[in-house]
Amino acid sequence: MRVSDLPLAEPYVDHFAERGIRELYPPQAAAVDAGVCDGANVVAAIPTASGKTFVAELGLLTADGPGLYVCPLRALAREKYEAFASLPGVDVGISTGDFDATGEALAGNDVVVATSEKVDSAIRNGADWVDELACVVVDEVHLLGAERRGPTLEVTLATLRRRNPDVQVVALSATVDNPEAIAGWLDATLVESDWRPVDLRTGVAVGGHVDFDDGTAIDVAVADESNPETDGDDDDGLDDTEVTAALVADTVADGGQCLAFVRSRTEAVALAERLAEDGLAGEMGIGSAAEAAADEVEAVDGTVTGRQLADCLRSGVAFHHAGLRSGHRSVVEAAFRDRDAACICATPTLAAGVNVPARRVVVRDQKRYAGSAMEWLPTLEVHQMCGRAGRPGLDPHGEAVLVGDEDTEAELVERYVEGEPEAVESKLADPASLRTHVLSAIATGFAETEEEILGVFEGTFYAREAGAGGLADAVAVAVDDLVAAGMVRRETGGVDAYRLVATPVGETTSKQYVRPETGERIVAGLRTAAEMASATTLTVFEVICDTPDMQDTYLGNEERAEIYRFARANAGQLTTAMGETDDFEEWLESVKTARILDEWIGGATVEELVEAYRIGPGDLDSRIERAEWLLSAAEALAETTGLSVPAVSRARARL
DNA sequence: CTACTGCCCGTCTAGACAGCATGTC
DNA sequence: CTAGACGGGCAGTAG
Incomplete structure (x- = not known):
């Protein structure tokens, strides 16, 4: 099969010809036969080097409207953005946490490249462009089976399809044991191949x-x-x-x-x-x-x-x-x-x-x-x-x-x-993931009752594999948890009629894209801090570092004593009393991270911090990045709760 | 007495997504 | 049940 035989405009054919792409690889031809160019849903489970990008481009270029390319890594998003941007006459936008265009600008693009979390976030924040998509390409779709990020992917995809039933879905997967299950979920034709351009x-x-x-x-x-x-001994092993x-x-x-x-x-x-x-x-x-x-x-x-x-x-x-x-x-x-x-x-x-x-x-x-x-x-x-x-x-x-x-x-x-790779299994039933997505469904107004929440999850991979009914109990538990956490309220309308509504805190939590547990911890921390005589930047760092959205920092045995002394010496600035922690070890780790961040805004250099706390320079960068995000969430939550903690803005400005 | 060496024992372990708003040459 | 690199402490030993 030749590129020139495809339903592609001439400039594209020329563009590919310039790059030496004239003849399709067998898996690419199979994807065409499955209908990528005709708006059909296709799942391609093929090796990484077998020309997946071209399959994606076929779907995006032949679709009758704007396209979205979803991938799991920012670095990958950047790489694909550049590939698509070199296509003649194609306006490409990119939306990842570190590199972002405004929603307005994204609406005008032919193709948007984004991470799955960013798409999820765009939906939560009411972006319109997601409803106009004609084609969605999902790269590395086997990540569906990943612990925390898999549920986000499947819920996002389910939501996109529910809101836009005609959207074409092209999913690219590594070789897995059950690609037919993924294809079945997406009502797609499966293209399976282990062909590679280089043996x-x-x-x-x-x-x-x-x-x-x-x-x-x-x-x-x-x-x-x-x-x-x-x-x-005859030491056989070299x-x-x-x-x-x-x-x-x-x-x-x-x-x-x-x-x-x-x-x-x-x-x-x-x-x-x-x-x-x-x-x-x-x-x-x-x-x-x-x-x-x-x-x-x-x-x-x-x-x-x-x-x-x-x-x-x-x-x-x-x-x-x-x-x-x-x-x-x-x-x-x-x-x-x-x-x-x-x-x-x-x-x-x-x-x-x-x-x-x-x-x-x-x-x-x-x-x-x-x-x-x-x-x-x-x-x-x-x-x-x-x-x-x-x-x-x-x-x-x-x-x-x-x-x-x-x-x-x-x-x-x-x-x-000789072994087969593992099967992809949904992790949506995990309580923590479910809480996050239940809150999102309520906060966006997609669901007002438990039944409607189950309706939102009906289109997920989990539901297809296990039946959405299997989630009923878990959803009820998640709703109760969210009510207890002050994220959701039951609003009674009649005798036994009620609807679920997100509280202002729940709404902000969902929009800020932090987990419910994080939102809850930040609000509690702000409340304590607001009553403290002198809440400092260390205070707010302790709060945001004590949330599940901040990655923890390894605390060595030797360091433990030192951090313990630090926590005792600065007890007046911390929102948690030492005797009151659920998990003292974990909290001490948070204090370590908080201390690092506080020294960072105090002017310590990367070299000093890396040396003093035995972390990699890249680890420092990623903690600073997360702190920026969590502080902005803290600022938003302070505003919705009316709690005044000036140290939040102070810390944020100095980061 | 000192410098060096071997040995025991304890410590430590992969990765990485997300908010938001706006002027500027 | 399944590891292995590294470093500190310590005792033995050659000089």
Whole structure:
């Protein structure tokens, strides 16, 4: 099937031709056969690199009206925004938390790119443009199964379809076990394929020997670090890190690049520092470009993390994890794409993030600490890592290697090489998620009774799988919780007729997009603060940090005593008395975060805070960002409740 | 006495969405 | 039931 045969206007055909897109890939052709160009609903469960963006563009360009592209990450939204903006004559708008156009402007766009939360928020705030959509493309729709964000996605999608029954839905999914369930939910035709433009072979390494699933095998020379004199046992296992290093060196010697996935941040750094010894920059001949990338990283800040990263980059390797600032990350990603780095040692950030393909992917660790024990990574996640292997046009094929040993080999093959990814299951029944979306349904006026709330949820994936009736009890509980929290009121109209109405606090909470528990905690905190003799910025930081919408900051054993002393010394400025906490540990963590933020507005530098509180510079950034959002919510809630706490505005202004 | 080394034991562990309003060259 | 890197404290040991 040729692009020129599609019902696309000439400028688009030319645009794609300029990029070398003339012939459709098989999955793309299948999507056309399923009707993407004719307004039909389509679910495409196809590999990441198989041309999903083009399928999305087909839906958006052939739709008879404005389109919406929903994706889970801001970085992804930015990437897609740029791709769509290069289409001739297409007005593209973007709406994410960090990068936003006004509702007015969005209404005039042909295509809007947004995160799912932002779409949800737009609906809650009564944006009109969502009702005029002709086509909605949902990327990474398998996120439906994610703990907190999945329910948001399904409720948002259900609401969009309910308000606009004719809207075309095109959903793009990773390979999952039950794509037909998603397609059934969306009344869509399922397109399923594992075709890739670059072949991918997956294998397990034992020592320096790798057996791939296509029957081929390779051997790499692994340095043996262990000293045979000291350990008498026949130590069969070569060090996983050394196996990884050998696999990386082998790829580089062959002119390719590598991604290496490990379990934790510190191990990503440690592996990068180990690889830096191998002189890969010299081998690739990227000395000056590597130097330039290192300088760029050092220009971001003077943190330890930045220096470590710069040193690694000079040797042609990098690490990548959420403790890095976005400035660090973009340098690493760009350097790798420009072939100015041989290898990125990464935590899972890179598996689902922006497009950074490599010839070989090495998954050194397949287990991760999960609260109480080590757990196998989900197959879906490992497949996403492996799917990064193979750069179209640059690599003859992609290779994914799982590092194991004799004992784990069989399990790794069964679980990840031959195993099916998990099924996507709705998490809407989770009480916390349900409370949020019940409040939203009431606050927007979509529902005034429990039955009507169930009606709103009727179009969700959960309802399709389990029946909306299954939610009845849980919804009743959620309503009671919201009434008790002062978010919702039962307004009696007759003998046993009543309607559910959001209180002003409930309405503000919903519009500010904070969780009900957060809204409740902030109001209680403001009330206490308003009566305190001297409510300071620390006071309001303690309040917003003690909500579930602020991420908690790890509190080490040594630090605990120190933070405890700090909390005691500043008890007069805190809204919580030490004896009154439900969860003292958690509260102490909040105090730590609050202290960091208060020192930040007091003029402390990133370098000082990173050093003093053992957090990554990227962690600091993300807490500051959340604090800005939560303080604005606090300000709005102060206004609706009439509580006056000047420190809120003071803190906000200084952030 | 000092510098060094090996060993035991405790600590620590991935990621990342969201508000809002408005003038400006 | 399933990990593994790292660092501090401490005792033994060579010089």
